Amino acid sequence: MRKVEKNYIKAPKILKSERSENHLNKIIESNGNVKAKTDIYRDKDVLSELDKIYFKKCGYCEKITNNYEIEHYRPKDKDFYPYLSYEWSNLFPVCHSCNKAKSNKFPVKERNFDINIRDINQLNKIEEPVVLNPEIDDPEKHFDFNIFTGEIIAKTKRATETIKICDLNSDDLIYFRKKAVDKIFEIIDLINVASDEIQEIVYKKITKIVINNKDVKSEFSMLWNSFCLKFEDDVLPLFLKEKKELMLKFFKKKLS
Ligand SMILES: [Zn+2]
Known part of the structure; x- marks a missing residue:
């Protein structure tokens, strides 16, 4: 979301x-x-x-x-x-x-069927709906991702319920999310055995894929946003020691 x-x-x-x-x-x-x-x-x-x-x-x-x-x-x-x-x-x-x-x-905290109340903000205030609304709630406050398994993680009670109700951890969704980020892990495996000459091109490519995909127009952009936020702590350790510094340099340069 x-x-x-x-x-x-x-x-x-x-x-x-x-x-x-x-x-x-x-x-x-x-x-x-x-x-x-x-x-x-x-x-x-x-x-x-x-x-x-x-x-x-x-x-x-x-x-x-x-x-x-x-x-x-x-x-x-x-x-x-x-x-x-x-x-x-x-x-x-x-x-x-x-x-x-x-x-x-x-599910809501208090059901209201007054047909005169059609304003969504007013209704939400009365009812306190459980299912998160992409037009009203801020999904980043409610969801996170396990970037290695493709699972969506709930940070709040409403998120836990929304995941259950909309089946946001279905086998299909986990498969497609994992498949999306796996291409980066495959590139990292390659870069660790690649010669120094092609490194720069690959660092740029990794950075480009991550940044393009976290754009709101892209599929699973929130997963990629999470990937980006966790890059330094979770993704960088996958690089060989001597490659980490240069990779981070490219990544930070592009993000800034
Ligand atoms: Zn859907």
Whole structure:
């Protein structure tokens, strides 16, 4: 998960259109028995705005996915929050696995079904939801990574629950995260046996991979951010003694 910036006031037009307002009234009048229309909350303008904000990544696991699904942070199902079906602040792009895992799970400290309260900040204050929200919470305060195994680590109770609810340590996710950083460890193995002439090129390459991938637009950018923060303590010891100093010099130069 990575923090994203969404402007709640600038919702895609379709979500505030007469058609969606009328349909929302039907949903409310029927007590949630009338289902939300996919072609409204999955409208092309909604998708293109979410693309810009989330860079085609899943809001929960940061996997790049071309066929993402629209997640209702507060579930739109009957007996939950059907009146938030077309609420811009309630819509995230997520991958199929995260959507399936989270489903309509939404534990809160105190449930509030007042349909007049649709402002997410106000609702959050009353309800204190458990699942972390990439548009509101700061994931860096809640998550860390084991850069060697690819596991996501919880730093808070909410993070522990979010990992469980969204299955953020699924076999698949651990495999793909480990695969992503393993390419650096493979290069380190090579550099330790390489001749001095090519070292500089390889140091630059390692630095470039790490820095490019920690950019918010990249897949698993938070994992790479963690990799970067742990570089000196955890990654550098993998280099042979005489190579450490030069590697660190390149890395620090690029980061500064
Ligand atoms: Zn996902």
